[in-house]
Amino acid sequence: MDTVLSVENLKTYFYTREGVAKAVNGVDLHLDRGEILGVVGESGCGKSVTAFSILRLVPRPGRIVSGEIVLDDRDLLRLSPAEMRRIRGDRISMIFQEPMISLNPAFTIGDQLVEALRIHRNMNKTEARDHAVDMLRKVEIPSPERRFNEYPHQLSGGMSQRAMIAESLLLNPQVLIADEPTTALDVTIQAQVLDVMYRLTRDIGTAIMLITHNLGLVAESARRVMVMYAGRVIEEGPVKSIFENAKHPYTRGLLHSIPLPGRRRRQTDSRLFEIKGIVPSLFDLPPGCAFYPRCSECQDICRHEAPLRCEIDGQHQVFCWLYEPCRKGS
């Protein structure tokens, strides 16, 4: 498969008065054309900072310390701010959890769409307008001509998120980063919005990096899954092997801590599985494997040395000392 986006050894640190927080601490990832990659993990695991780093929108006092982000054979970290602006929204775009953050409250929905088309595509006013209304129709906003002239606050949560999808897919990007796109929505609305998002990206051929804490969303739609913990990828693989044959104790713990329909009624031991303790502070990461203080299968080596990459099979890999590491270079 051809890769549209690849990230290598990305490190993004936040330099604060309290010290250096290693929010992203050596992340490798790639995204194939048109695929959906699920990125899961709990708050502070670095999934959102990875996304902001790819767009080069890391807020201060954060800084990308090292790494390579390659899109179309170009390293985004070497581009000038002006070149980067042309890529953002055009080749890569993003949907956030809160539509109100990315939609400008002072402009109508239509103005925001038209502006993007005029800047990036040099369209004249009528062309841009027709195209924008068409896009609103595609995301199934009822009476798009009327909504075109409305302001973001006049839309409900689900409608704003549809408008966001319209805006982010307007220029047929290769990559869409969707950071908790439906977390603020009710479940019945979430189902509608995801339906629209997946249908449109499939038509355009856009690859999605779906960042979420909701493992259910990932199980349903992603082709591959990446599990992050304390700024690193700890396991990654095809969705089926992650959900049915998870290797990392953290991934297994997460999957078991979620109540499943009817599970309790089928089992004698009815308590939920608990991962003990809490995530470590990013200012003061434990040496070795960051998960060891919470791990029930912790060995001596885990406390001192960061685990190496182990290949389970094909695409499934895990960073854990329970498994035989790959030899260097292989």
Add this chain to the structure above:
Amino acid sequence: MSTLLKVDNLKKYFPMKKGILGGKSGWVRAVNGVSFDISPGETFGLVGESGSGKSTIGRCILRLLEVTKGRIIFDGRDITHLNRKAMRPLRRDIQIIFQDPYSSLNPRMPVSELIGTGLRAAGKMNARERRERIRDIMEQVGLRPEHYSRYPHEFSGGQRQRIGIGRAIAPNPRLIIADEPLSALDVSIQAQIVNLMEKLREDFNLSYLFISHDLSVVEHISDRIAVMYLGRILELGSKEDIYDHPKHPYTKALLSSVPLPQIGRSSSRIILQGDIPSPLRPPSGCVFHTRCYRYRKICSEFEPVWKDVGGSQFTACHLY
């Protein structure tokens, strides 16, 4: 079985004001005729989407909001219109756990005081007894002794929720209203809190009114469940009734919308059309008819009545 709490045809309307003169322009019917009861030791789940009125019910029971109509009966006593003073002794019996452990704890109070305020309602005790009782509660909710004089900002979200739970159980309540107690927490922490709440229920024979939008958690923790939509209960039944044999089209759609962390689930998702209508102008007839995929003419004309659909399961739908 005996009844600890009975909510009878509860209504709560909020006035909508318009313009600078504040003239009333209508009523938001947040809760519009809701009835259910909770037995001692039972966990009763209240699920629904935003605007369904589930949190308002919790607040009415605690009498943090004045009830518009209907009755709230706690332990055989009508508490709907008790004044503040008469309500005070009941405050120890009914406690609440809030969604956001960041804003619901006074940042200027150490853990000992946060939990200690709950003890004030529990009757007189001397300083030593009080200290011991606080330490005892801290152990119950999984806080360590060295946390005694620490302040909320020194804790993670999960630990703060433990403090909130400690504060709630301090006066030995009989009913705890848990209003989205897990929504602000990470998945691995949610499991810790769910298990803690279940342990406390067994240890102290507590009843919970568990208010949540998370259907998986509600199934896990509840004995009986009510499904709410726009201020009304559309379906009520045991956990098995609701999850294995849902009757109301809304319950079916809601359950099918939940993404599950399982591969290859035979997905027959029901995607509802449109947005949730405003509670300011709820639809005529059945409140769900504007989004219902089994809509018939009668649904917009007449309000469905409450029907017994077998055993302990009830629904308000013209299909039955």
